[in-house]
Amino acid sequence: MANSKKMDFVILGLLAHESMTGYEIKKRMDTILGFFWNASYGSIYPTLNELQNKQYVTLQEEKDGGREKKSYTITPEGKECLERWLHLPVEKDELRYETLLKLFFGSNTDDSITLQHIEKFEEKIRNQLVVLIAMESSLQHVLSEEDAHLNYLLTVTFGIKTYEAYLTWCIQAKNLLSKRAQGNGKVIN
Amino acid sequence: MANSKKMDFVILGLLAHESMTGYEIKKRMDTILGFFWNASYGSIYPTLNELQNKQYVTLQEEKDGGREKKSYTITPEGKECLERWLHLPVEKDELRYETLLKLFFGSNTDDSITLQHIEKFEEKIRNQLVVLIAMESSLQHVLSEEDAHLNYLLTVTFGIKTYEAYLTWCIQAKNLLSKRAQGNGKVIN
DNA sequence: TGGCTCATGTAATCTGTTACATGATTCT
DNA sequence: AGAATCATGTAACAGATTACATGAGCCA
DSSP: OOOOOHHHHHHHHHHHHSOBOHHHHHHHHHTTSTTTOOOOHHHHHHHHHHHHHTTSEEEEEEEETTEEEEEEEEOHHHHHHHHHHHHSOOOOEEEEEHHHHHHHTGGGSOHHHHHHHHHHHHHHHHHHHHHHHHHHHHHHHTTTTOTHHHHHHHHHHHHHHHHHHHHHHHHHHHHHHHHHHHHTTOOOO | OOOOOHHHHHHHHHHHHSOBOHHHHHHHHHTTSTTTOOOOHHHHHHHHHHHHHTTSEEEEEEEETTEEEEEEEEOHHHHHHHHHHHHSOOOOEEEEEHHHHHHHTGGGSOHHHHHHHHHHHHHHHHHHHHHHHHHHHHHHHTTTTOHHHHHHHHHHHHHHHHHHHHHHHHHHHHHHHHHHHHHTTOOOO
16 A cells, blocks of 8 residues: 555544544644644645545535535545554654754854744743643543543643743753853953 | 745755765754754755855865765855844744654554554654763863854753653653553453 | 635645665775 | 765655635624
């Protein structure tokens, strides 16, 4: 079966839990999956068509009022495909932080610029952490209802631990930079 | 100037520190930059040509023995371009962890599979952490020699803090999974 | 009536990797 | 002698985003 793109499995995984439209899949990607996987409509809709051609999903056209929806349901073959993928080893975990790039090359500009990048990063992480903690607490309340909830919780706690570490690092990084400012001769007072 | 791709700035940033060949740039990407930014020759060499056309870098062909090298040096315009980019706000920090994807959808297969993914992840991180700690200590020894070293140290400590948090999470995650195994009725003894 | 969200889709474009091709040098 | 590393490059392909196009329903 070669190496299909990950998008296939993300969609199959979401549909394994419940039937959905492309629009709803996008919303999931922006919320729970958001911090470790993203996608745009431009990749979701075409993939949904491919999966339908491969008979991994089936389509039900519904009319919700006058609005028409295309709801997709996973087939047994689709589930098999998903399971096969789950058994395969992970190919790649990738982190691409432009913030780190700007810090790394920061000696080519003022430290105040670098400091601003750290502060913006800190704020962004702080906001996302609030969201993750809210997810954690709501998942803990429904943990016994479904097996999948523990799996979701696992990824959420990953995000929380990671983001907390980021915030600790931010403080430390700001400290190191301000020490350099002092060391450079411009001691105040 | 519109929005050039990040690769341009990574190369300019590296060349701002010292002149290098494409091959050496690749090596830097695989080592120090490795954990937060990667690239292949297929993107390095063409970018180097583009930068030369834009006159952000100049080329010196050298013969190191019989082996020919193309060493690139950043120009003042290249430095300006780099500095302009450093002033711009960060556009995107992206984390794409297939491991988390497999955990998230793990309820569609045996927990033993999920456990294996966590263990492999743990091992990979443990190995990379050793490398980062070695980098940290060598950077600390040369910290006073150059301003840039503090910047490098900042990114390295980011990696260390993050990876340590990952490892803590791994233990917690394995615990949660084993508790579920017990809860599912198959209590040993 | 106007703006937001729901809802689906495509074409152009961008960015990057993979696989291939080539050849010298250095190490064992 | 053979393997690994040094060194440069390209063509085909893959994967995804962006911008655009379209239109209905809902809320104030």
